[in-house]
Amino acid sequence: xxxxxxxxxxxxxxxxxxxxxxxxxxxxxxxxxxxxxxxxxxxxxxxxxxxxxxxxxxxxxxxxxxxxxxxxxxxxxxxxxxxxxxxxxxxxxxxxxxxxxxxxxxxxxxxxxxxxxxxxxxxxxxxxxxxxxxxxxxxxxxxxxxxxxxxxxxxxxxxxxxxxxxxxxxxxxxxxxxxxxxxxxxxxxxxxxxxxxxxxxxxxxxxxxxxxxxxxxxxxxxxxxxxxxxxxxxxxxxxxxxxxxxxxxxxxxxxxxxxxxxxxxxxxxxxxxxxxxxxxxxxxxxxxxxxxxxxxxxxxxxxxxxxxxxxxxxxxxxxxxxxxxxxxxxxxxxxxxxxx
Amino acid sequence: xxxxxxxxxxxxxxxxxxxxxxxxxxxxxxxxxxxxxxxxxxxxxxxxxxxxxxxxxxxxxxxxxxxxxxxxxxxxxxxxxxxxxxxxxxxxxxxxxxxxxxxxxxxx
Numbered sequence: 001x002x003x004x005x006x007x008x009x010x011x012x013x014x015x016x017x018x019x020x021x022x023x024x025x026x027x028x029x030x031x032x033x034x035x036x037x038x039x040x041x042x043x044x045x046x047x048x049x050x051x052x053x054x055x056x057x058x059x060x061x062x063x064x065x066x067x068x069x070x071x072x073x074x075x076x077x078x079x080x081x082x083x084x085x086x087x088x089x090x091x092x093x094x095x096x097x098x099x100x101x102x103x104x105x106x107x108x109x110x111x112x113x114x115x116x117x118x119x120x121x122x123x124x125x126x127x128x129x130x131x132x133x134x135x136x137x138x139x140x141x142x143x144x145x146x147x148x149x150x151x152x153x154x155x156x157x158x159x160x161x162x163x164x165x166x167x168x169x170x171x172x173x174x175x176x177x178x179x180x181x182x183x184x185x186x187x188x189x190x191x192x193x194x195x196x197x198x199x200x201x202x203x204x205x206x207x208x209x210x211x212x213x214x215x216x217x218x219x220x221x222x223x224x225x226x227x228x229x230x231x232x233x234x235x236x237x238x239x240x241x242x243x244x245x246x247x248x249x250x251x252x253x254x255x256x257x258x259x260x261x262x263x264x265x266x267x268x269x270x271x272x273x274x275x276x277x278x279x280x281x282x283x284x285x286x287x288x289x290x291x292x293x294x295x296x297x298x299x300x301x302x303x304x305x306x307x308x309x310x311x312x313x314x315x316x317x318x319x320x321x322x323x324x325x326x327x328x329x330x331x332x333x334x335x336x337x338x339x340x
Numbered sequence: 341x342x343x344x345x346x347x348x349x350x351x352x353x354x355x356x357x358x359x360x361x362x363x364x365x366x367x368x369x370x371x372x373x374x375x376x377x378x379x380x381x382x383x384x385x386x387x388x389x390x391x392x393x394x395x396x397x398x399x400x401x402x403x404x405x406x407x408x409x410x411x412x413x414x415x416x417x418x419x420x421x422x423x424x425x426x427x428x429x430x431x432x433x434x435x436x437x438x439x440x441x442x443x444x445x446x447x448x
């Protein structure tokens with residue numbers, strides 16, 4: 001009997017869907033960690049697989065608490081590396097398994113909202129080094145083989161630890177375990193998002209505000225849409241935050257908050273002049289585009305006088321397309337091949 | 341002059357990378373978003389990144405094509421050649437000095 005035939009019963013779309021749903025629930029879980037179960041699994045894995053004494057488990061509610069708990073502890077690079085290697089080796093070996101392709105396809109959309117925010121200055125940088133959010137899809141992949149097919153059974157205790165807590169740090173003789181978050185809200189694309197409160201909160205009260213995956217100041221989340229005006233949007237220095245504000249309030253409503261007139265239009269974009277208190281006239285490009293996440297629009301402040309454009313001032317500063325090319329730093333002779 | 345654009349990053353074909361430009365080691369990241377952590381990066385093909393002391397980046401594509409990837413924008417295939425990388429700029433209207441100092445690069 002071929003391998004594919006042998007596993008056909010386990011690889012039905014409902015079984016795969018159920019497995020995917022389980023890991024999506026794990027990604028968004030805010031249930032408190034079952035501490036005693038996780039501790040016993042940590043002990044079992046250390047004893048049976050790493051062949052060493054179980055470490056002392058120290059629980060924390062947030063990375064802030066973890067920093068305090070980890071003070072003075074020596075980092076155990078070996079344990080982290082060994083566990084990573086075990087998981088990687090198993091994943092690589094299973095890539096050629098008959099069930100791998102179907103399973104991989106079923107799990108393609110499984111994401112962890114924290115891992116998309118893994119830049120070094122992210123508040124989640126620490127917890128994305130180890131923990132379920134790091135390689136959620138690959139853990140979900142492994143888990144299917146371990147729990148459903150019975151391969152690599154020795155990894156089962158560690159997969160239970162991964163899926164049950166928010167992260168961990170290895171130290172000599174101690175493992176610092178992070179509890180799950182108290183609040184974790186995401187949009188349909190698994191990006192952290194909440195329009196009326198924190199999108200993410202640890203159990204000690206440390207919280208963060210996000211709009212469609214973009215970390216924004218608290219004031220923008222709690223402000224009613226009628227409290228945000230075009231002036232505020234144009235004042236925002238960060239283009240991503242500006243974009244998030246426009247998506248929250250709506251561009252046409254923002255336009256209604258300030259006197260304005262359109263100077264020129266081209267290819268769906270427009271050059272608009274605003275009358276703003278204290279600044280008199282301010283110009284901005286209203287640009288629209290479509291990307292992998294959907295339709296987007298934003299405003300880019302541009303100069304309104306020739307002297308403000310600098311050396312490469314466009315011939316016609318009232319021409320939307322020429323001003324747009326100026327923002328991109330394109331000389332007159334530049335020929336656009338691809339724009340995405 | 342051929343120009344490619346992926347979001348707020350423009351890639352302009354140039355005759356050659358300036359001699360003074362130094363090779364950048366590590367990942368081939370043309371620009372990275374501060375808030376999202378998303379990056380415009382070369383993921384396929386052979387290429388090298390160079391930087392002038394002034395901060396201007398250049399890209400040299402040695403393979404037939406190099407694939408420029410970003411988490412949100414569509415992929416771009418850059419043919420073999422040399423390129424200058426430019427960031428989109430905007431007007432900082434809150435700055436008092438209304439000259440070149442009033443311009444800034446778009447940060448995301």
